Every structure is written in structure tokens, then in C-alpha cells.
Amino acid sequence: MQNQLDYPMSMREKRNASLSREAAASGMVLLENRNGTLPLKAESKKIALFGCGAVRTVRGGTGSGDPLNGGLLGGGIVHVNQSPRYHINIMQSFLSAGYHVVTKDLLNEYAAKYDAAEEKSIGDPLHMFVFPEMSYSAEQVSQYAKMTDTAVYVISRNSGEGADRCLKKNVTIDGMEYEIGDYELSQTERNNVGVISNAFPKMILVLNVGGVVDMSTVRKNSKIGAVLLMSQAGQEGGDALLDVLTGRVTPSGKLTATWAMKYSDYPASATFAYNDNDVSKEKYEEGIYVGYRYFDTFGIEPCYEFGYGLSYTEFSMECQGAELEGEWVKLQVKVKNEGSVYSGREVVQVYYSAPGGWNEINGVEKPFQELASFAKTKELKPGESQTLFIRFRIRDMASYCEKDACYRLDEGDYRIRIGNSSRHTIPAVVLKLKKAVVTEQLRNEYPLSEELHEISKAGRTPCRDRDLLFRVGCGIAEEMEEYGITMILGPSLNIHRDPLCGRNFEYFSEDPLVSGLMAAAITRGIQSRPGTGACIKHYAANNQESNRYAVDTIVSERALREIYLKGFEIAVKTAQPMAIMTSYNLINGVPTADSRDLNTDIARGEWGFQGLIMTDWNGGASTPYKSMHAGNDLIMPGGKQRALNIVMAVETVMPNFDDKGQIVFEKVVPFLPIRQAMWNSFTPKPDGKDTVTANLKEGYTAEEKDGVILVNGEKIHLNCVVQRTSPADFYMEYTDVTTDVAHVTGQGRQIVYRGNLRRKRSICVGNVQRCACHNLKVIMNSLAMYRTYPQLTPTPFSEHDRLEEWI
Numbered sequence: 001m002q003n004q005l006d007y008p009m010s011m012r013e014k015r016n017a018s019l020s021r022e023a024a025a026s027g028m029v030l031l032e033n034r035n036g037t038l039p040l041k042a043e044s045k046k047i048a049l050f051g052c053g054a055v056r057t058v059r060g061g062t063g064s065g066d067p068l069n070g071g072l073l074g075g076g077i078v079h080v081n082q083s084p085r086y087h088i089n090i091m092q093s094f095l096s097a098g099y100h101v102v103t104k105d106l107l108n109e110y111a112a113k114y115d116a117a118e119e120k121s122i123g124d125p126l127h128m129f130v131f132p133e134m135s136y137s138a139e140q141v142s143q144y145a146k147m148t149d150t151a152v153y154v155i156s157r158n159s160g161e162g163a164d165r166c167l168k169k170n171v172t173i174d175g176m177e178y179e180i181g182d183y184e185l186s187q188t189e190r191n192n193v194g195v196i197s198n199a200f201p202k203m204i205l206v207l208n209v210g211g212v213v214d215m216s217t218v219r220k221n222s223k224i225g226a227v228l229l230m231s232q233a234g235q236e237g238g239d240a241l242l243d244v245l246t247g248r249v250t251p252s253g254k255l256t257a258t259w260a261m262k263y264s265d266y267p268a269s270a271t272f273a274y275n276d277n278d279v280s281k282e283k284y285e286e287g288i289y290v291g292y293r294y295f296d297t298f299g300i301e302p303c304y305e306f307g308y309g310l311s312y313t314e315f316s317m318e319c320q321g322a323e324l325e326g327e328w329v330k331l332q333v334k335v336k337n338e339g340s341v342y343s344g345r346e347v348v349q350v351y352y353s354a355p356g357g358w359n360e361i362n363g364v365e366k367p368f369q370e371l372a373s374f375a376k377t378k379e380l381k382p383g384e385s386q387t388l389f390i391r392f393r394i395r396d397m398a399s400y401c402e403k404d405a406c407y408r409l410d411e412g413d414y415r416i417r418i419g420n421s422s423r424h425t426i427p428a429v430v431l432k433l434k435k436a437v438v439t440e441q442l443r444n445e446y447p448l449s450e451e452l453h454e455i456s457k458a459g460r461t462p463c464r465d466r467d468l469l470f471r472v473g474c475g476i477a478e479e480m481e482e483y484g485i486t487m488i489l490g491p492s493l494n495i496h497r498d499p500l501c502g503r504n505f506e507y508f509s510e511d512p513l514v515s516g517l518m519a520a521a522i523t524r525g526i527q528s529r530p531g532t533g534a535c536i537k538h539y540a541a542n543n544q545e546s547n548r549y550a551v552d553t554i555v556s557e558r559a560l561r562e563i564y565l566k567g568f569e570i571a572v573k574t575a576q577p578m579a580i581m582t583s584y585n586l587i588n589g590v591p592t593a594d595s596r597d598l599n600t601d602i603a604r605g606e607w608g609f610q611g612l613i614m615t616d617w618n619g620g621a622s623t624p625y626k627s628m629h630a631g632n633d634l635i636m637p638g639g640k641q642r643a644l645n646i647v648m649a650v651e652t653v654m655p656n657f658d659d660k661g662q663i664v665f666e667k668v669v670p671f672l673p674i675r676q677a678m679w680n681s682f683t684p685k686p687d688g689k690d691t692v693t694a695n696l697k698e699g700y701t702a703e704e705k706d707g708v709i710l711v712n713g714e715k716i717h718l719n720c721v722v723q724r725t726s727p728a729d730f731y732m733e734y735t736d737v738t739t740d741v742a743h744v745t746g747q748g749r750q751i752v753y754r755g756n757l758r759r760k761r762s763i764c765v766g767n768v769q770r771c772a773c774h775n776l777k778v779i780m781n782s783l784a785m786y787r788t789y790p791q792l793t794p795t796p797f798s799e800h801d802r803l804e805e806w807i
Contacts, residue, residue: 009085012482016475017236023472024233024240026465029253030226030310031215037202037225039247039312039342046100046148049091050141050196052133053156053208055107056114057089060232061210061505062128063161064489086235090154090206093238097246102147110134117173128163130171132178135188141199151200152245155189156208157182158232164273164545165211165500167263183263183500184214197223206230206241210505211496212259215303229253232505250312250344252376254421256509257496258291259304267294267455272498272544279547284555287454290497290563291510292422293367297357297457306510307349307371307421313339313382315346319418320387322429328391331428333418335377336385343381348388349374349419350428352397355412363410363436364399364558365456369422371513372397373807376465392807394431395439400558407440409433442606444557445597449589452554466521473525477532486782487533487578488526493519493567494542494583502545512563516570517806523575523798530794531783533578536571538616539603540564540592542583549620552586560587565602572607573804578778578797579612582632584620593622599631610801612774618669625649629763633774641668641676649762653680654692661694661702661751662716662737675732677719681758684718686740688755693745701748709737709744709751 009017030038040047049055084092094101101107114131121129133155145151159165159182167184170177179186185193197203202225207213210232218224228251230241243249263269267286273279289297292306314337321332333348350373357366373392380386397414398407411433419425480488492503496510508515523534541553541564555564571577580603582593592598593615603609614634615627624635624645635642647653656664656678665675682692696702702711709716717734718741742753779785786794 012478013085016479019471019475020234021236021240021243023468024230024236025243025249026468027231027253028233028240028244028251029229029231029255029308030244030251030312031207031229031304031308032219032224032227033310033312034222034225037204038228038245040150040245042246044148044150045098046102046150047094048103048144048148048151048200049094049101049107049154050103050134050136050151050192051154051156051206052110052114052131053154053206054090054103054152055111056131056156057087057154057237058156058158058208058210058232059087059234059237061158061160061503063503064506088236088238090152090208090238090241093242096239097242102144106134128158128160130158130180132171132173132180133186133188133192136192136195138195138199141195145199149200150202150204151196152204152206153192153196154206154208155181155185155213157210157213159210159502159505161503162545162548164502166274167500181213183212185217190217193218193221193224197221204228204245208232208237211501212257212499212504214263215259216261219303229255247312247342250342251309252311252345252347254307254309254347254349255304256306256511256514257499257504258295258302258306258510259308260295260499261301261303263499265295265300265302266498268498272500273546279544279551281552281554282544283452284497284541284553284559285452285454287556287559288367288562289455289457290495290559293370296422297368302423305421305423307347307419308423309347309421311344311346312342313337313344315344315380315420317346317348317418317420317426319426319428322416324394324431325391327393327395329372329394329416329429329431330389330391331416331418333375333388333390333428334385335380335388337380337382340382343379343384345377345379346420347374347376348390349421349425350390350392351417351419351422351425353415353417354397354399355410355414355433358415359412364401364408365458366399369417370397371422371511372416374514390807396806398437398439400561402444402557404438405442405444406438407442409437409439411436445601446555446557446560446588448554448556449552450554452556454556454559466517469518469521470525470528473522473534474528475525476522477526477529480526480532481529481783484783484787486531486784487535487778489535489537489581491519491522491534492537493571494538494540495564495567497543501543508567512566513570515567517574519567519571520575520806523571523577527575527578527796527798530796531781531786533611533778533781533797534575535579535581535614536568536577537581538583539568539580540583540598541587542585542592549584549618550586552589554588568603569607570806572603572609574806576609576798576801576803577611578781579614579634580609581614581616582622582627584616584622586621591620591622591626593619593632594626594630596630604631608801610777611797612778625763628771629767631770633771641666644680646763648681648758651761652757652759655679655682655694655753657694659697660700660711660716661696662711663718665717665720673732674722674730675720677717679719679755682753682755683758684741684753684755686754688741690755690757692753692755692757694751694753695746696749696751702744702751703748704739704744707739709739709742 204226207229316336318334351369352372353369398409414431416428417425418428492506493515494507508518526534612633624642664678668674715736718737720732720734723733
């Protein structure tokens with residue numbers, strides 16, 4: 001591995017590294033910039049860097065989101081993770097650009113301790129590596145302030161697959177207990193912010209985070225000159241950040257999620273994951289009121305609103321015309337760079353307020369406003385302007401009516417506004433609808449499994465650069481082709497329902513339009529070459545990691561369709577991905593992979609999906625044969641147990657016993673200590689109608705004693721279940737064979753078990769044929785097929801079907 005790091009970088013690596021750097025810089029969001037603190041002045045090449053993130057910058061979250069950062073194992077391989085080939089940290093970038101980093105020795109000393117601790121954590125499944133932040137004294141910081149007037153403090157966070165975030169937590173390292181910040185800043189971080197901002201005339205706070213953090217105390221500190229959200233910016237993150245800090249790139253990113261004043265302001269905060277000590281069910285009582293739909297409707301002031309983001313320059317925006325063209329609303333918006341120094345780009349955001357949103361409830365209850373469309377300008381020089389032509393479909397303003405199972409435009413005024421954030425808009429046009437119109441008649445597919453009390457407003461008063469993401473997708477396709485990979489498991493487009501979700505760093509937004517359009521753009525890029533395809537995931541309502549394999553999401557049909565399915569619908573209709581991956585969770589009592597409503601009726605029937613549907617790895621709460629019947633074509637990752645489950649749906653398979661007459665326990669997941677009792681088609685049950693007999697081998701004798709079955713004087717096991725001591729730690733708990741379900745016969749050489757033997761067929765030949773057809777379609781459009789049979793005419797997957805236009 002070490003030698004491979006020294007190979008010269010190929011032209012493709014250099015080209016895509018440059019694209020990664022551009023994409024990272026384009027998405028960074030400037031939250032505060034007081035007194036022109038940013039960009040950094042070119043004449044000053046001395047700087048003080050502070051914080052773990054300055055020297056051990058977080059590239060991306062753990063799990064499937066970033067295998068090089070540790071994957072499911074967490075932690076990663078240090079010499080790979082810190083190689084400039086795969087990861088450029090912030091201090092490296094400053095040093096390479098000729099800066100004198102006055103805190104270099106301090107950071108290197110910290111990095112050595114960090115790396116040593118990280119090495120020890122490798123191989124601990126599903127464990128998130130954490131290391132305490134450095135603590136700075138006023139005296140220590142004042143010495144560095146004598147060398148430079150500018151300090152950058154980097155606060156970093158990591159999260160990932162298998163566990164959700166928390167407000168903050170305590171960890172023990174080498175016998176010492178430390179407070180680690182997460183959503184909230186730790187006491188050490190708050191102290192550091194105060195000490196550094198007091199010592200340096202210019203203090204810049206950089207957020208190297210994958211999700212929302214509490215900025216309430218930071219906003220009160222007027223000595224902080226600038227706050228920049230760099231996010232987790234990938235392998236070129238350090239260089240991309242430097243581009244923005246120095247003004248080589250003017251920040252133009254916008255927030256795709258609302259940053260609240262405090263965590264309790266989020267509508268799901270009281271019950272999310274472990275917050276109510278119940279992870280078996282997650283009731284989506286906020287309904288359609290997710291993110292800005294909630295904050296704007298219920299009059300809750302955010303810290304930073306959806307769509308917010310500053311620039312080094314100022315822009316004006318004016319709607320110069322609006323017209324109806326068929327089913328399209330078309331706006332003509334002029335954007336001008338009003339500044340005199342810096343060029344920059346602006347995002348025009350179009351919002352609509354439907355009847356019942358801006359006034360008293362009329363027809364279906366609606367949020368105050370919803371995003372209709374958006375567009376980003378080119379790079380505008382000082383004084384330069386550009387006219388954007390932005391459009392959206394009238395029918396996309398319809399709301400889902402559960403009572404009539406349809407999308408409907410209610411009678412009344414539809415107010416259209418434009419702006420550069422959800423709370424900074426101006427009126428553009430009003431559309432008047434004289435009578436209600438049904439735009440799409442459907443049927444309700446997901447009845448509630450139990451009563452759900454959704455919140456209501458009744459009685460109250462009231463980056464988005466798709467072209468760049470397409471190019472990123474093209475870059476991914478180029479690498480897939482080089483490595484012979486046909487399908488990549490992404491993009492992920494679940495909704496930012498709550499900021500504590502551990503995988504929000506992988507997902508696009510709290511808004512389904514942003515999520516769907518961004519996923520579609522990157523999918524079209526991935527599928528721009530013949531033989532390469534995308535698998536959008538996780539379908540659907542997969543918005544937490546706590547108990548992710550079995551949590552039951554209780555959600556209304558309307559919220560499901562308007563919020564949690566809408567992004568997938570947009571991606572399917574406008575990009576036709578090669579595959580969809582179902583999620584682990586249940587929806588209203590039914591595992592998503594086992595839901596025919598979700599996989600067949602909606603994805604294929606309503607949306608016209610033509611690709612392959614697969615389960616997530618090991619299927620979560622789903623059952624392979626049920627998933628196949630429901631419309632899943634590929635049960636991942638395959639293996640003996642899943643194949644056996646499908647076989648048992650068409651024929652009876654007897655149990656497997658070991659030499660002592662105990663049921664065989666086989667390992668289910670290769671890298672986890674999870675086992676399964678191989679009862680196959682037989683279910684042990686005291687009042688069962690059938691029996692099966694286990695014959696003991698030579699040297700073993702069974703007996704009944706005190707209500708249990710003993711073999712050679714020792715208990716034998718009947719079944720096992722997984723018991724968790726924490727989200728990431730678990731063990732197998734075994735139950736013993738009792739005389740309720742078994743008895744000994746044949747002079748102790750046989751154990752007879754009572755129970756029920758399944759003989760009913762559950763799937764038919766048609767299920768298998770359908771799966772085979774969808775798998776063969778992917779195989780026929782794979783890189784391997786085109787390379788094996790060069791006489792075939794290769795066609796990009798997205799070009800096989802007619803795609804819709806959404807905006």
C-alpha cells in the first residue's frame with residue numbers, strides 16, 4: 001500500500017482532483033464576514049492555525065460515504081488517510097502556498113498523538129474514532145498573536161453509518177475522561193473560541209463539519225471576524241478552503257438545511273432516535289413540516305435560514321418578466337454584481353406560497369412556502385449583470401390529498417417570490433386559479449399502521465449548481481470506466497429531517513426538490529458513458545442511524561409523497577438511474593424492501609422506473625423471498641442464507657443439526673459476530689403440529705432434567721438473538737432447549753423437536769423471471785458486456801428512455 005502511494009498521479013487523477021477542488025470550493029458557505037475580515041490580504045503570509053481540523057481535516061464521514069476514511073471499520077489507515085494523494089489537510093495547503101504557519105510545531109505534536117490513537121482504533125467495527133480537541137490558554141495564544149494578527153480556528157466533526165450524532169458526549173481515553181462536542185460545542189471549544197478571538201484582531205472560524213452545529217454562542221461573539229462553513233470537502237478540501245479564504249474563489253454556496261437557534265427548535269427533536277429512549281418506532285408527527293417548511297410556517301427564527309449564504313460582493317435581483325407557456329411558469333430574472341472589487345456568483349431561488357399556505361387553510365393544509373426552482377449565475381465581474389430564465393411546472397405546486405388520493409391544485413392565489421434565501425425574497429408574480437384541479441389521480445399505497453397525530457398550523461397566523469454536479473458525475477464515470485466498475489452505490493438523497501442524523505453528510509438537503517435535482521444531475525453525469533450507472537439510495541424515509549435495521553417509520557401518505565419520496569421521483573423521472581437501493585427501515589410496519597407498494601406500484605407503476613431494485617446490505621428487517629416478490633431484483637450481498645430463504649419459499653427445507661443434536665448456528669455477516677439458528681422451514685413451538693428428529697452421533701447422549709434437555713450433562717441451545725449494549729456494541733444471547741419444545745427418545749440417542757413445518761409456496765416462477773430480466777438488463781448494459789462483445793452498439797443507460805424535464 002505504501003509503495004502505491006508513491007506512484008506518479010495519472011492525468012485522470014490530476015484532472016478529477018482539480019474537479020474535486022472546484023466542486024468543494026463552490027459549495028462552501030460564508031456565514032459571517034464582519035469588517036471585511038475575508039478574504040485574507042495577499043501581503044500577509046503569516047498565520048496562526050488552531051484546532052484538530054487544521055491538521056487532521058475531516059474529508060468525509062465514515063461508512064459507505066468514505067471507505068478510505070475507515071469505511072464501516074472507522075478510523076482508516078493512517079498513512080493512506082493522511083497521504084496528499086488522497087487527502088490534503090488545511091495546514092498542508094497553507095504551507096504549500098508559502099505561508100508561515102506560526103503554530104506548525106504545536107499542530108504537528110498534536111497530529112502525532114492523534115495518529116497514534118487512530119492506529120489503535122482500526123478494526124473496531126462500527127466504532128467512531130474520536131480524539132479530544134486541544135485546549136489553549138490565554139498565555140499560550142498571546143505568544144502566537146505577537147507573530148501575526150490573523151488566526152484561523154478549525155472546528156471539525158465526524159459521523160457516519162451505524163450511529164446518529166448527539167448533542168455532545170464524554171469519552172475515556174487512556175484513563176482520562178474528555179467532553180467531545182458534536183451538535184453543541186464542547187466546553188473546550190467554547191473556551192478556545194473566546195481565548196483566540198480575544199488575542200487576535202482577525203479571527204476566522206472554519207467549520208469542518210458534515211452537519212449542523214450550534215452557532216448560538218458564536219453569533220454573540222462580535223470579535224469573531226468571519227465564519228466559513230467548509231463542510232467535509234473531500235480529498236482536495238485543504239486547497240479548496242485556501243482558494244476561498246484568499247479570494248481566489250468567491251464563496252457562492254447556500255445552505256441546504258436550516259440552522260436553528262437551538263436544537264429543540266427542530267420539530268422532531270424531542271422524539272428523534274434515542275432522544276425519547278425509543279428507537280423501535282419513529283413517528284413523523286411533523287408531517288410535511290420539515291426544515292424551512294416548519295420554521296417559516298410557525299414563525300420560528302432560525303440562526304441561518306435555508307438557502308442562506310454570503311459573498312465577498314453584493315448582488316441585486318429583479319424580476320423583469322413572467323409568462324405561462326403550456327404547463328410551465330417562466331420567469332426572467334436579472335442579477336447584477338453591485339460590488340466594485342470582487343467577482344462572484346449568485347443563486348436565484350424561486351418560492352411559491354399556495355392557497356392555504358399564505359392565508360387561512362383552503363383545501364389541503366400547506367406550508368407557508370416551498371421551493372419551486374433555482375438557478376446559479378455565471379461568474380459576474382463587478383458591475384456585470386446576467387439575465388436568467390427560470391421555469392417550473394404548474395402541476396409541481398399541487399399538494400397531495402390523502403382523502404381523495406390525488407395531487408390537487410386548490411383554488412386561489414399562488415404567490416411567487418424570488419430571492420437569495422428563503423427569508424430574503426421579493427414578490428415576482430401572482431397566479432390565480434379559479435377552481436381546483438386534480439393534476440394526478442393515484443391511490444394511497446401506505447396506510448398508517450397506527451394512529452399518528454401530525455402537527456397542524458390550524459388556528460395560527462403565519463448550492464445549487466447542477467452543471468457542476470453533472471461534471472462531477474462525469475468524472476466519477478471516467479474513473480468507473482478505468483477500473484471496470486459498472487455501478488456505483490450512490491448518490492444518496494435522504495432528507496435532513498433532523499440535524500443529528502449520522503449520515504446527513506451524505507445527503508443533499510432538507511428539501512426534496514434540491515435533493516432530487518442534485519441526485520438527478522450527478523446520476524446523468526455518471527450515466528453519460530456507456531456501461532456506467534448510478535444506484536440512488538436509500539429508498540425511503542431512511543433518516544436516522546439508531547436502530548437503523550429495524551426502526552419502524554410511522555409517516556402519513558402525504559408526508560411520504562411530498563417530502564420523502566419526491567426526491568426519488570424526480571431522480572427517476574429526469575435521470576432514470578440504473579438502480580435503486582431500498583433502505584433498512586420499515587414504513588408503517590412494512591420493511592421497505594418487502595413493500596410491493598413502494599417497489600412495484602410506485603417506482604415502476606407511477607414513475608416508470610426501468611432499472612434494477614436491490615436491497616441494502618443484509619436487508620435490515622426484510623425477508624429475501626418477500627423482497628423478491630415485492631419487486632427487489634437483487635438481494636445483497638447474496639450468500640447462502642439469503643439463497644436458502646428464497647429456496648424455502650418454493651420447497652420445504654429441513655433443519656440442520658450438529659453431532660450432539662443441537663441446531664446449527666451459522667455466521668450471517670462475515671465481519672460481525674452475528675449468528676442464525678438453521679431451523680430453515682421448521683419453527684420450534686410448544687403447541688406445534690409437526691415434529692423433526694435430531695439423531696445424536698456416537699459419544700453423545702441426551703436426557704431430560706429439570707425441564708431442560710441436556711447432552712452429556714450440558715445444556716444445548718434452541719435459538720439466539722442480538723442484544724445491544726450501545727448503538728455500536730452487541731452480543732449474541734442464546735436460549736436453551738426445554739422440554740416445552742423437545743423430548744428425548746431412542747435411549748438418549750434422539751431429540752424430537754415440536755413445531756410447525758412450512759410447506760406453502762410463497763413465490764412463483766414469474767417473480768424469478770422478472771428479477772432475471774431486470775438483472776440481465778443491467779448486465780447487457782455493463783462495461784464487461786461491451787468489452788467482451790465489441791460488436792454491440794454501446795448506449796449510455798439514461799438514453800434508453802425518454803426523460804422528463806422538471807425545471
